[in-house]
Amino acid sequence: MxxxxxxxxxxxxxxxxxxxxxxxxxxxxxxxxxxxxxxxxxxxxxxxxxxxxxxxxxxxxxxxxxxxxxxxxxxxxxxxxxxxxxxxxxxxxxxxxxxxxxxxxxxxxxxxxxxxxxxxxxxxxxxxxxxxxxxxxxxxxxxxxxxxxxxxxxxxxxxxxxxxxxxxxxxxxxxxxxxxxxxxxxxxxxxxxxxxxxxxxxxxxxxxxxxxxxxxxxxxxxxxxxxxxxNPRAGFSGIGQLLSRYLLSVGLPFERWIKNIAELAERETSAKEFMHAAMNEVETLPWVAGGHWQTEEDEGEFGAQAPYHADLEFHDFHLTLYSRWPLTPALIIHLKLLTQILGEFHEAKRREEALLQNTYMQAIYETGARLTHDMKNIVQSMNALCSAAEQATEADNDRLVALIRKQLPLLNQRLALTLDKLGAPRNEATRMLPLLEWWDNLQQRYNGTRISFSEIIMMDSECKIDSEVWDSVVDNLLQNALAKARQEPEIAIHAHVVMNEQVFVEVTDSGNPMPDDVAASLFRKRIRSEGGLGIGLYQAGRQAQQAGYQLSLVNNQPRQVCFRLAMK
Known part of the structure; x- marks a missing residue:
């Protein structure tokens, strides 16, 4: 057993x-x-x-x-x-x-x-x-x-x-x-x-x-x-493709409906307006009696309810469609495809709106950062005048008064232009000055500092530059060099202007070079640095580029670090 x-x-x-x-x-x-x-x-x-x-x-x-x-x-x-x-x-x-x-x-x-x-x-x-x-x-x-x-x-x-x-x-x-x-x-x-x-x-x-x-x-x-x-043959799409197209479109030309939705996406500016217009297109389908749709921001209804319905969902887009006839499996597949297309277009419009908002916020941020950068340069120029006044003797009173009389109106004008940007940042007025006059004003502002100046002039005609941009950029270069000198007291700082076939101004110091990774990304993105380099130079590079000039690091060798602001 x-x-x-x-x-x-x-x-x-x-x-x-x-x-x-x-x-x-x-x-x-x-x-x-x-x-x-x-x-x-x-x-x-x-x-x-x-x-x-x-x-x-x-x-x-x-x-x-x-x-x-x-x-x-x-x-x-x-x-x-x-x-x-x-x-x-x-x-x-x-x-x-x-x-x-x-x-x-x-x-x-x-x-x-x-x-x-x-x-x-x-x-x-x-x-x-x-x-x-x-x-x-x-x-x-x-x-x-x-x-x-x-x-x-x-x-x-x-x-x-x-x-x-x-x-x-x-x-x-x-x-x-x-x-x-x-x-x-x-x-x-x-x-x-x-x-x-x-x-x-x-x-x-x-x-x-x-x-x-x-x-x-x-x-x-x-x-x-x-x-x-x-199977498809030359000049004939094939019965299989025709049958598949009919099953997917359920009697409606699929290409025409997609074209209408794509045109709506191009024409409407917001996701809400696009969804309202798209639901009007959905209502034109012959087998749709009505429906209800809902997103995170909005919802709505169209048509009338019917005995048969289908609940569809794609991400945060919910759609309920009513039909007077039973929904076949082929029609359910078709509805899911249409829902996914509407959801993708709606998500694309939302991303477009978010991108526009981010662009607007970035413009506000960059404008604020640029104005802060300009205010910092003006304050640093005023500090240079105050330092010159503190170090002046009785015999230098006449020269000091002449310097202040010449520089204060320029600083006041720069401050007024900076404040005007707060009211109308898109209508920035340029202040064109001869390059030699701007160069003379720059030397007077930094008189008494450890910066040495020289020029190479081989042009007969006067060259004019946007003094606001050149003041902002060159002040940033000189202030960075002076800040670097506080860490490396033995370095020498030199600035010179060239007016030849090319017109540019260079600021050179004899200190240590920047790391290669910092130098490679200096004017293309924000870089955190203990010495203060990176953020200011990024803003200065953007400002020079927008005004039609070019700011570059032409040399990054030991005892030879050179920045150049040139006319294109």
Whole structure:
């Protein structure tokens, strides 16, 4: 007894093996019904046995739960109808349905043995249909006599092979998926085959075998032609592409609707206005009765409610569409695609608004930073005058008064221009001065400091520059050099102006060079530095570039660090 229990526990057939056994027994019982008839109660009992085996094997009802009362009544009614109204016509339709189900299972089976068993079963059903069932429908006694040997001795081999074919467990754990499209296609083809043979045989006096050959080859040619037209060809997009386009657009030209939405996105300036206009486009769809939409900032309704609806969502965009007709799977896919397109455009408009806001805030920040930079330079120039006044003696009073009389109006003018930028930052007035006059004012402001000045003048005509920009930039360079001198007391600072084929001013110090990574990004982004370099030079570089000048670091060697402000 223990050995029997251990044997039963050792061998447990897999689900794939049980499916194959049910398939083989189902086909054997069906073969017995077709051979022995279905008039006697015993023969109808065999037919019901075949129906029960089909219910165990069938690939449609895949559930491990208990059957409901409705399902039990449905299956029982199917068996009663099959046993009561059984005929050769009903058997022909039944074989066509089995052929379609088996064909749909062929493409979902992963194990090669399972696929072979389904191929054997489909071959058996098609052979029985052509050799036995259709001749009985037509009363073709000659064809029945010819096929009797095959029915009694050869065709039963196929169900037996299926019954004893060794099948491995499927690689997937879930039940095989039934391909509905292939199942329906094969069922329609088999029904077309039956009706074509019956129609041609009844309307002509051709032999049954000849009719079968003509119909089979005719259907094969039609399938070859359909497969040739399915793929795109020169000058023709193909039936497959046309069908896919129709399923996606659901009767509406998809390209036209997308073009309208894209034009709305270009025309409307805000995400709110775009969404209101886009909902008007959605309302024009023929299968849309109304809807309700909602975003983080706004919501709205259009049209009227209907019995059928779909709730769709993409990021923060929620859309409920109402339709007067049931929503098919193809329409649901279409709605999801349209919702994603609207959500993407809405998100793009929101990003555009955020970018404009960030640009506006950046302009405000840069204006404030630039004004702060200018105020710092003015204060530093005033500190230079105050330092000169503190260090002046009684003998220097006349020179000090002359310096203050000349520099204070310039500082006052620079301060007034800086304050004017606060009121109208976009209407900045430039103050053009001859370069030599500006150079003289610069030397007077830094008189008494450790900065040395020189010039190389080889031009006869006077060159004018924007004194406001040059004051701001060069003051920043000189103040940075003086700040660097407090850390490195031994360095020398030199400034000189060149008026030749090129016009520029250079500020050079003999201190340590800047690190290479700082020098590479000096005028392109903000750089934090303990010595104060980076932020001011970034603003100075932007200011010079906007005014049409160029600020650059021309030398960064030990004891030779040189900045240049040049005219382009």
């Amino acid at each position: 223990a050995s029997l229990n251990s044997l039963s526990n050792t061998y447990r057939p897999s689900a794939s093996t049980m499916q194959q056994w049910m398939l083989g027994l189902m086909l054997l019982s069906l073969h017995g019904v077709m051979l022995w008839g279905f008039d006697d109660p015993l023969q109808k009992g065999l037919l019901l046995c075949h129906y029960g085996l089909f219910l165990i094997w069938q690939p449609i009802w895949q559930t491990k739960e208990k059957l409901s009362a409705q399902a039990i009544l449905l299956f029982a009614a199917g068996g009663i109808l099959l046993a009561t109204f059984v005929s050769w016509w009903l058997l022909a339709i039944w074989l066509s349905a089995l052929f379609g189900l088996l064909g749909g299972r062929i493409f979902s089976a992963t194990a090669q043995a399972s696929r072979l068993s389904y191929l054997f079963a489909a071959t058996y059903l098609l052979s029985v249909l052509l050799l036995w069932v259709i001749p009985h429908l037509l009363g073709a006694d000659t064809a029945i006599e010819v096929a009797a040997f095959l029915m009694f001795y050869l065709l039963p081999i196929l169900p037996l092979v299926i019954l004893f074919l060794r099948v491995k467990q499927e690689t997937h754990q879930h039940a095989p998926i039934l391909d509905f499209f292939y199942t329906l296609l094969l069922f329609l083809l088999s029904v077309t085959l039956i009706l074509s043979i019956v129609t041609i045989s009844r309307t002509t006096e051709a032999d049954y075998a000849e009719v079968v050959v003509w119909v089979v080859f005719g259907l094969a040619g039609a399938l070859v032609l359909a497969s040739w037209l399915w």
